[in-house]
Amino acid sequence: MAMEPTRDGFGEGIIEVGKLYKNVVVLSADLSSSTRANWFKEKYPERFFCFGVAEQDMICAAAGFALSGKIPFACTFGVFASGRAWDQVRISVSSMDLNINVIGTHGGVSVGEDGLTHQALEEISLMRCLPNIAVIVPVDVIEAKKATIAAVKYPHPTYIRLGRNPVPIITKEKDKFKIGKANLLKKGKDVTIIACGSMVCESLRACEFLKSKGIYAEVINLHTIEPIDKKTILNSVKKTNAVVTVEEHTIKGGMGGAVAELLGENYPILMKRIGMKNFGESGSPVELLKKYGLTYANIADAALDLVKRK
Amino acid sequence: MLDKSKKLDVGKLETIAKEIRRDILLMLEQAGSGHTGGSLSIVEILIVLYYCKMKHNPKNPKWQKRDKFILSKGHGCPALYAVLANLGYFPQEDLLTLRKLGSGLQGHPRYGLPGIETSSGSLGQGLSIACGMALAARMDNMKNKIYCLMGDGELDEGQIWEAAMTAAHYNLSNLCGIIDYNKYQIDGKVCDVMNIKSIPDVWRSFGWNVEEVDGHNIKALFEVFNKVDNEKKKPSLIIAHTIKGKGVSFIEKDNRWHGVAPRKNELERALKELDLE
Ligand SMILES: Cc1ncc(C[n+]2csc(CCOP(=O)(O)OP(=O)(O)O)c2C)c(N)n1
Numbered sequence: 178m179a180m181e182p183t184r185d186g187f188g189e190g191i192i193e194v195g196k197l198y199k200n201v202v203v204l205s206a207d208l209s210s211s212t213r214a215n216w217f218k219e220k221y222p223e224r225f226f227c228f229g230v231a232e233q234d235m236i237c238a239a240a241g242f243a244l245s246g247k248i249p250f251a252c253t254f255g256v257f258a259s260g261r262a263w264d265q266v267r268i269s270v271s272s273m274d275l276n277i278n279v280i281g282t283h284g285g286v287s288v289g290e291d292g293l294t295h296q297a298l299e300e301i302s303l304m305r306c307l308p309n310i311a312v313i314v315p316v317d318v319i320e321a322k323k324a325t326i327a328a329v330k331y332p333h334p335t336y337i338r339l340g341r342n343p344v345p346i347i348t349k350e351k352d353k354f355k356i357g358k359a360n361l362l363k364k365g366k367d368v369t370i371i372a373c374g375s376m377v378c379e380s381l382r383a384c385e386f387l388k389s390k391g392i393y394a395e396v397i398n399l400h401t402i403e404p405i406d407k408k409t410i411l412n413s414v415k416k417t418n419a420v421v422t423v424e425e426h427t428i429k430g431g432m433g434g435a436v437a438e439l440l441g442e443n444y445p446i447l448m449k450r451i452g453m454k455n456f457g458e459s460g461s462p463v464e465l466l467k468k469y470g471l472t473y474a475n476i477a478d479a480a481l482d483l484v485k486r487k
Numbered sequence: 488m489l490d491k492s493k494k495l496d497v498g499k500l501e502t503i504a505k506e507i508r509r510d511i512l513l514m515l516e517q518a519g520s521g522h523t524g525g526s527l528s529i530v531e532i533l534i535v536l537y538y539c540k541m542k543h544n545p546k547n548p549k550w551q552k553r554d555k556f557i558l559s560k561g562h563g564c565p566a567l568y569a570v571l572a573n574l575g576y577f578p579q580e581d582l583l584t585l586r587k588l589g590s591g592l593q594g595h596p597r598y599g600l601p602g603i604e605t606s607s608g609s610l611g612q613g614l615s616i617a618c619g620m621a622l623a624a625r626m627d628n629m630k631n632k633i634y635c636l637m638g639d640g641e642l643d644e645g646q647i648w649e650a651a652m653t654a655a656h657y658n659l660s661n662l663c664g665i666i667d668y669n670k671y672q673i674d675g676k677v678c679d680v681m682n683i684k685s686i687p688d689v690w691r692s693f694g695w696n697v698e699e700v701d702g703h704n705i706k707a708l709f710e711v712f713n714k715v716d717n718e719k720k721k722p723s724l725i726i727a728h729t730i731k732g733k734g735v736s737f738i739e740k741d742n743r744w745h746g747v748a749p750r751k752n753e754l755e756r757a758l759k760e761l762d763l764e
Pocket of ligand 1: 524526528560562608609611637638640641642667669671672673745
C-alpha cells in the first residue's frame with residue numbers, strides 16, 4: 178500500500194488554496210519545513226510570515242490577520258499549538274470565532290525518536306473543549322489535502338492534526354470529505370470500531386482479522402471529532418451494541434472521550450477506548466505503537482472481548 | 488468620519504476628559520465591580536487618539552480605511568466604553584449595563600461590540616494581534632495605523648516581547664504601541680514586583696523608536712502621536728507617564744483601587760472633585 182505522511186497533504190492543500198484564495202496567509206513558528214509550511218513559502222513568499230520560536234505571538238498575530246480579512250493558517254507542532262499557546266487559542270481564536278486555521282503536525286506517539294516533548298497526545302482534548310473550533314484528524318495524505326481546502330470555506334476556526342510519518346493511503350480523490358461528516362468505511366453488525374488518523378488503517382486490518390473469526394465489525398473514520406457526527410455514530414451502534422474507539426492520543430477527553438460523552442447520554446452500550454494512557458518516549462514509530470498497544474491486534478482483542486460480553 | 492481638523496481645542500478636550508471620568512465612575516458604581524485605577528489613568532490617551540488623531544467613523548465602525556485601536560490591557564475597558572459611547576458607537580445609556588447579564592459591555596472587551604477591534608483581557612495578547620493587523624494592512628497597501636495600549640505590569644508577559652521582536656523584525660512603522668506607565672500592578676509598585684530596569688532602553692534595544700510623554704497632557708500627547716508618524720522604518724512606542732486613578736484625589740496612586748469600584752458615597756465625593764456642570 179502506498180504511504181505518505183498527512184503533513185504532505187497539508188503542504189499540497191495549502192499550495193492549492195494559496196492559488197485559489199489571495200487572502201490566504203501562512204504563519205510559521207520556526208518549523209516551516211517540518212510542518213510543510215515552506216511549500217507555501219516557495220510559491221507565495223509575500224504571504225508567508227515567520228514568527229520565530231514564538232507560538233503565542235503567532236496565534237494572536239493570526240487573529241490580527243483574520244480580523245483584517247485574511248484567512249490565516251498558523252503552523253507548528255501540535256504540542257505547542259495546543260499546549261503552549263492554549264490561552265491564546267482560547268481567547269483570540271475560539272472566543273472570537275474567526276476563520277483561523279491552526280495546523281498541528283507531529284500528532285501521536287508515532288513521532289518516534291524525538292520522544293515525549295514532541296509527541297502531541299492531548300491536542301484533541303485541549304481543542305475540542307473550546308467552543309467553535311472544528312477538530313480534524315485526517316486519515317491520509319489525500320484527506321489531509323481535502324481538509325486543508327475545506328478549512329478555508331469553513332466559517333469557523335479549525336484545528337487540523339497531522340502526522341509526521343508516512344501512513345497508508347486508504348481514501349481516493351473522489352471520496353467525499355465534509356467537515357463534521359464521518360465516513361463509514363466497512364459495514365458490519367457485531368461491533369463498531371471508531372478510529373481517527375493513523376488508527377483507521379489499523380482498524381481496517383483488525384476488521385479483516387475479525388472477519389476470519391466470523392465477527393463483522395463496522396469501521397468508521399471519525400475524521401472530525403468536533404463537531405461530532407452524532408447521526409452516523411448512533412446509527413452504527415444501534416446495530417452493533419458495542420463500540421471500540423482507537424486513537425493515537427490520550428483516551429482522556431480525546432476522540433474516545435467524545436464518543437463516550439455522546440453514547441453515555443444517548444445510547445449507553447459496551448465500550449472500550451484504545452489510546453494512550455501515559456506519555457510516550459523515544460523509539461521507532463513501529464516499536465512505540467506496539468509497546469503502547471496501538472496495533473490491529475490490540476483492536477481486534479478489544480472487539481472480541483466486547484462481543485463476548487454482549 | 489470624524490473631523491480631526493488638527494486644531495487642538497485643549498480646553499474642550501479637558502472638559503471631555505472630565506466627562507469621561509464621570510462616566511467611568513458612574514458605570515463602575517452601577518456595576519459594583521471593575522478596574523477603577525487603570526481606567527482613570529488612560530483617559531487622556533484615549534481622548535487624544537479618538538478625538539484628534541485616529542481616522543475612524545462611529546457610524547461605520549468597520550470602515551475599511553480606519554485606524555485601529557487595541558486595548559491590550561483589557562481591564563481598562565470602562566474608559567474605552569465611555570469614549571466609544573460619547574462618540575456614538577453605541578448609546579450612552581448602554582454604559583450603565585457594564586458587566587450586567589446580556590450586555591455588550593462585558594467585564595473585559597469582547598469582539599462584536601461596535602468599536603471593539605478584538606477581544607482582550609488575558610494580558611499580553613494585544614500587541615501580537617496588532618502585529619497581525621499591521622502586517623495585513625501592509626499587504627493591502629493601507630495607509631492606516633494600528634495603536635495598541637499596554638499596561639506597565641502587562642510587560643511582565645513574555646508574549647509582549649515576542650511581539651516586540653516581531654514588530655521590529657518586520658519594520659512595522661504602521662504600528663504604535665503605548666504604555667500606560669502608571670507604575671503600579673496588582674501586587675504593588677511595578678519596580679517592586681518585577682522591575683524592568685529601563686523600559687525605554689529595553690524597547691530601543693529591541694529596535695523600536697521610543698518616545699516618552701506626560702500621559703495626561705493633551706497637547707503633549709497630540710504632539711508625540713504626530714511626531715511618531717514621521718518614523719517610517721521602525722515601530723514606535725510611546726511611554727506615557729500616568730497616574731493610576733488620575734483625577735480623583737483619594738483614588739490616585741492608591742493601588743487598593745486597582746480592581747475595586749466606588750460605592751455610592753465615594754462616587755458622590757469623586758463627582759464633586761471632578762467639578763462638572
Ligand atoms: C494573563 C493574565 N494574567 C493575570 C491577569 C489579572 N490581572 C488583571 S490586571 C493585572 C495587573 C496589570 O497591571 P498593569 O498592566 O500595570 O495594569 P494597570 O496597573 O494599568 O491597571 C493582572 C495581573 C490577567 N488579566 N491576564
